[in-house]
Amino acid sequence: MSKFNYDPHKTYEIGFIGSGNMAQAIGLAFIKKGICKAENLIVSSPSENNKKVWRDIGAAVTTDNNDVFCNTKIVFLAIKPQYFPKVVSELYIKALGPLNILISIMVGIPLNTLQEAFMLKPSVIFKVMPNTPSLIQEGFSVISYQNEAILEEIEVTLPKVKLLMSAIGGVEVIPESLMNAAGAISGSGPAYAFLIIEALADGGVKQGLPRDLAVRLAASAMAGGSRMVLETGKHTGQLKDMVTSAGGSTIAALHALEKGGVRFAMMDAVEAATNRSKEMGEKK
Numbered sequence: 295m296s297k298f299n300y301d302p303h304k305t306y307e308i309g310f311i312g313s314g315n316m317a318q319a320i321g322l323a324f325i326k327k328g329i330c331k332a333e334n335l336i337v338s339s340p341s342e343n344n345k346k347v348w349r350d351i352g353a354a355v356t357t358d359n360n361d362v363f364c365n366t367k368i369v370f371l372a373i374k375p376q377y378f379p380k381v382v383s384e385l386y387i388k389a390l391g392p393l394n395i396l397i398s399i400m401v402g403i404p405l406n407t408l409q410e411a412f413m414l415k416p417s418v419i420f421k422v423m424p425n426t427p428s429l430i431q432e433g434f435s436v437i438s439y440q441n442e443a444i445l446e447e448i449e450v451t452l453p454k455v456k457l458l459m460s461a462i463g464g465v466e467v468i469p470e471s472l473m474n475a476a477g478a479i480s481g482s483g484p485a486y487a488f489l490i491i492e493a494l495a496d497g498g499v500k501q502g503l504p505r506d507l508a509v510r511l512a513a514s515a516m517a518g519g520s521r522m523v524l525e526t527g528k529h530t531g532q533l534k535d536m537v538t539s540a541g542g543s544t545i546a547a548l549h550a551l552e553k554g555g556v557r558f559a560m561m562d563a564v565e566a567a568t569n570r571s572k573e574m575g576e577k578k
């Protein structure tokens with residue numbers, strides 16, 4: 295079935311070109327938070343891989359990206375960057391309908407590439423790097439826009455983008471020059487957390503803990519530690535010192551972590567993600 299709930303005569307409020315992991319994390323949260331009714335949301339993608347969850351909530355589903363691009367006020371580009379040239383080549387760029395905000399969540403693709411492709415007013419195009427905790431409204435999105443945007447116009451569109459993304463987590467507007475590094479932490483960061491939680495749980499299992507208890511303990515320690523950083527404003531070193539009793543168990547563990555190069559590895563991880571992001575944004 296190539297179309298579901300799709301009404302060619304309707305103007306949709308929010309649309310996603312690409313209906314996968316990140317589109318779902320954002321779009322399903324919008325519906326859950328009442329930002330957009332399901333019937334006013336539309337998604338497009340070529341296969342049935344990521345369609346059921348959208349149909350089940352009553353969103354419009356199509357395989358034609360132009361059904362989204364030409365009939366929707368706010369469009370998210372939620373495809374992988376490597377597919378962008380093909381997708382944009384098939385869009386009816388000149389048949390612009392109600393579109394007044396275009397948000398690219400594609401890692402690496404620069405604003406000037408988007409501007410060249412869509413030739414829209416600079417105040418219409420945004421680059422946003424969200425993350426999957428958006429699904430439970432615990433996300434964080436960094437937002438950037440073009441310096442060429444006219445102040446009076448960006449003062450209308452930017453607040454709308456911030457309002458949307460703040461409904462599913464934290465937001466910060468940053469210069470585009472910082473987006474690759476910021477995305478390497480906030481966009482990819484949840485995956486680092488899952489790896490750390492899994493590794494800690496493995497350690498717990500090795501010490502005799504049941505797997506599910508070990509995972510819950512690890513996840514709650516990571517979540518609690520993160521909340522302390524965000525809510526106390528204390529330096530991470532100070533918070534760490536509050537845990538490490540003299541001659542105790544934690545300092546023994548921290549010694550093992552430093553010996554294992556965990557700090558070095560985490561810095562390398564951010565560098566690798568930043569560089570890959572830059573690479574994906576380079577014109578081929």
Ligand SMILES: NC(=O)C1=CN([C@@H]2O[C@H](COP(=O)(O)OP(=O)(O)OC[C@H]3O[C@@H](n4cnc5c(N)ncnc54)[C@H](OP(=O)(O)O)[C@@H]3O)[C@@H](O)[C@H]2O)C=CC1
Binds near residue numbers: 315344373374401425
């Ligand atoms: N996952 C994350 O945590 C984050 C992802 N992003 C960015 O979000 C974007 C999507 O990533 P993610 O959701 O993880 O990827 P997924 O693979 O989960 O989803 C990609 C979607 O794009 C669709 N697609 C592929 N080709 C086309 C096409 N020609 N026209 C329309 N749709 C197409 C896929 O279709 P189909 O369903 O048929 O397979 C799928 O629905 C990427 O640019 C990524 O950089 C940004 C921040 C975080």
Ligand SMILES: O=C(O)[C@@H]1CCC=N1
Binds near residue numbers: 401477481482
């Ligand atoms: O891995 C990726 O390319 C995307 C961007 C950030 C998180 N996921």
